[in-house]
Amino acid sequence: MSASPSATMPDAIFETLRARILDQSEAPGSAVTESAVALRFGVARPTAKIAIERLVADGLLRRETHRAARVPELGRDDIVDLFASRLLIESAATASLADGGTIPADALAAHRELLEVARTGGAFAAQDAAFHRALASGSPSPRLARMHAALMGEIELCIGQVQAHHLLPVTEVAAQHQRILDAVTAGDADAAADLARAHIDAAGQALLAHYDRTH
């Protein structure tokens, strides 16, 4: 995947670091300094800085001024807040999508890939995230889509954990996605929003329960 048509240097660094953070190659809590990144990729520091700033904007890194950026360790409060915010945005986006009554092509493609993974087994985090991303960016409200994108980085961090610890069976995830799509196709905004809420809440509850078990 990821045939980068016009691979620019900051983009390439961004993508590489993003993948490493999402699959936990970069341990949560570890520091990612501009100098280290610049050295590692053989570029000037400002180039590394741009990549890091994009990661920070996506919520995949956190930083304070004059401090090294760090991979976030999502605490209980973070998980609660993140899923509550996501619930608000994504259910609204799903409802407005249902008003239109059509499913974005990207969302359908992601859903089919997820069904395929459910049959063959394997990692499904990428497909799950792609589905939700497509759902939001297909919404008729550009600002809703923008806000969801800003949340998506941290969400993907969480999805990775749900998958890694087998907190939810992939078949159940796929089934819930199917029901959401059905409601959207039927143009039932209330039902679509409710189903989206339930889907997100289930993931949040599972993750919180796991967090409480391990802390």
Added chain:
Amino acid sequence: MSASPSATMPDAIFETLRARILDQSEAPGSAVTESAVALRFGVARPTAKIAIERLVADGLLRRETHRAARVPELGRDDIVDLFASRLLIESAATASLADGGTIPADALAAHRELLEVARTGGAFAAQDAAFHRALASGSPSPRLARMHAALMGEIELCIGQVQAHHLLPVTEVAAQHQRILDAVTAGDADAAADLARAHIDAAGQALLAHYDRTH
């Protein structure tokens, strides 16, 4: 106002351009090129670029790749979408604020300034914007606050128009703020959210009516 303790070059350019855009010194639709800004402030282009990128992130400028950034002309769809999104975020933030039952100090200060302006007359856009900004950033949900901040630039653009065309009397704005604060103090989340919704909706409706009159 705004004693910048450590005025950095990009920040100074950002603030200056921001003020010029908000008071319409830069006409909507006009282009803001990196070179022009660099020349005007006597800095290198990347320095100007950073300032412009911040403006774009705040929604005060729009740009496509390899095209000059332009001051947005908010169309009817933009206004509808912006106020709908704002309604969703700000009412949720206000409700969670009411759950805590305490008013952020900044919000109270902005409210008092607005009351003062209501007595003496004059421009109130800055105080109105500061009030809403403080309300959201005082919310216990950092992500809600972050999303509201991302909307705030465009909101302020709208508030400026509401003020410039006298679409709402400042006394009415102040009175509605007062009612919201009262509900928050009382810890009544539902009432606070409803009042916030009504307040935002009134502004949106007034702006839309004005838009339809003039287009």
Added chain:
DNA sequence: CTCTCGCCAATTGTCTAACAATCCAGTAGA
């Protein structure tokens, strides 16, 4: 022995200059 002050290393913030890629309009040629 403890507390405070000052220095030093680490890190980011910022700026300039230069080259590369892209887009658009206007023009020359078929």
Added chain:
DNA sequence: TCTACTGGATTGTTAGACAATTGGCGAGAG
């Protein structure tokens, strides 16, 4: 008249260097 090309304008990207801030560590005073 329509197409292809060229030139200017604009942004994208990068390297290198200097400045400012932070936090920790050690030395000296109490």
